[in-house]
Amino acid sequence: MTLSPFGLESQQTLEVGLDLTGPNAAGPGPSDRAGGPASGRRAPLVRRLLPALVLFVVAVGVWELVSYVVLDPSRRFLLPPLQLVLQQSFLVGANLATLSQALGVTTELALIGLVIAMALGISIAVLMSQSLFLERGLYPYLVLLQTVPILALVPLIGFWLGFSVTARIVVCILIALFPIIANTTLGLGASTEAQKDLFRLHRAGRTRVLHKLLMPAALPAMFTGFRISAGLSVVGEIVGGFFFQRGPTDLGILINSYVDDLNGPLLFGAIIFSAILGVAVFWLFSAFGKAVCGSWKE
Numbered sequence: 001m002t003l004s005p006f007g008l009e010s011q012q013t014l015e016v017g018l019d020l021t022g023p024n025a026a027g028p029g030p031s032d033r034a035g036g037p038a039s040g041r042r043a044p045l046v047r048r049l050l051p052a053l054v055l056f057v058v059a060v061g062v063w064e065l066v067s068y069v070v071l072d073p074s075r076r077f078l079l080p081p082l083q084l085v086l087q088q089s090f091l092v093g094a095n096l097a098t099l100s101q102a103l104g105v106t107t108e109l110a111l112i113g114l115v116i117a118m119a120l121g122i123s124i125a126v127l128m129s130q131s132l133f134l135e136r137g138l139y140p141y142l143v144l145l146q147t148v149p150i151l152a153l154v155p156l157i158g159f160w161l162g163f164s165v166t167a168r169i170v171v172c173i174l175i176a177l178f179p180i181i182a183n184t185t186l187g188l189g190a191s192t193e194a195q196k197d198l199f200r201l202h203r204a205g206r207t208r209v210l211h212k213l214l215m216p217a218a219l220p221a222m223f224t225g226f227r228i229s230a231g232l233s234v235v236g237e238i239v240g241g242f243f244f245q246r247g248p249t250d251l252g253i254l255i256n257s258y259v260d261d262l263n264g265p266l267l268f269g270a271i272i273f274s275a276i277l278g279v280a281v282f283w284l285f286s287a288f289g290k291a292v293c294g295s296w297k298e
Contacts, residue, residue, distance in 0.1 A: 113172025
C-alpha cells in the first residue's frame with residue numbers, strides 16, 4: 001500500500017493536535033481565571049452605582065459645609081446637619097412614630113388616587129383610540145388641564161368639594177391622570193398595519209382587536225405612564241394635605257406644621273420620608289412592569 005504525503009502518519013499527527021484542545025487539555029478553566037463571569041457581572045453594577053455614590057458623598061459634604069461653616073448657629077435651622085436630621089427623625093421614637101403614621105396616610109390616599117386615575121386614564125385612552133371624534137374633542141382639553149398649575153387648582157377644588165380627604169384624592173387624580181392617558185394612547189397606536197391586517201383577514205371585530213392586539217401592544221407604554229403617575233400622585237397628596245390641613249395627618253400637614261414651628265430637623269425628615277415614598281412607588285411600578293411585559297422594549 002502506497003502512502004501519500006498526507007497519509008497515515010500525518011493523520012495521526014493531526015489527531016494528536018486536535019486532542020490537545022479537547023476536554024483533557026491542560027490549562028486554566030473559566031472558573032480558575034481571575035476576572036471570570038462573577039467579576040464580570042459585578043463590574044457593570046459597580047459602574048452603575050459609583051456615579052450615584054460619588055454624587056451622594058459630594059452632596060453630603062456640601063450640606064455639612066454649609067451647615068457648619070456658612071450658617072451661623074442661630075440660623076442653622078435653615079439647613080440642619082444631616083446627622084441631627086437623622087437623629088431627630090429616625091432615632092427619637094415619638095418623632096419616628098408620627099412620621100411613620102403620616103407616611104402611611106400619604107401612601108394610602110396617594111394609591112387610592114392613583115388607582116382611580118389609572119382606571120379613568122385607560123378608559124379615556126381606549127375611547128379616544130376607537131373614535132377619532134372623541135380624540136380630537138378631548139385631547140386639547142386634557143392638554144389644557146395638564147398645563148394649568150396644580151397649585152392654582154387646589155383652592156378651587158377646596159371650594160367645590162370642601163377641605164377634606166375627598167378633595168385630597170381629587171388632587172392626586174388630576175395630577176396623575178394625563179401621563180396615563182398620553183402613554184396609553186401612544187401605546188394603543190403602536191401596532192403595525194400588518195398586524196391589524198392579519199386580524200382583519202381573520203374577520204376579528206373591534207373588541208377582539210382591542211383585546212388581543214392593541215392592549216397587549218400598549219402595555220409597555222402604559223406602565224411607563226403608571227411609573228410617572230405614581231410619583232406625581234404622591235406629590236399631589238402631599239400638596240393637598242399641605243393646603244387643606246383637614247382630615248388625617250399626612251406628610252403635607254406635618255411639613256406645614258414643622259414650617260410654622262421652624263423645626264428644621266423634622267422638616268427635612270418629613271421631606272426624606274416623602275422622597276423615600278416617591279422612589280419606592282416608582283421602583284415598584286418599574287418592577288411590576290418588567291414582570292408583566294418581560295423583555296418588551298419600553
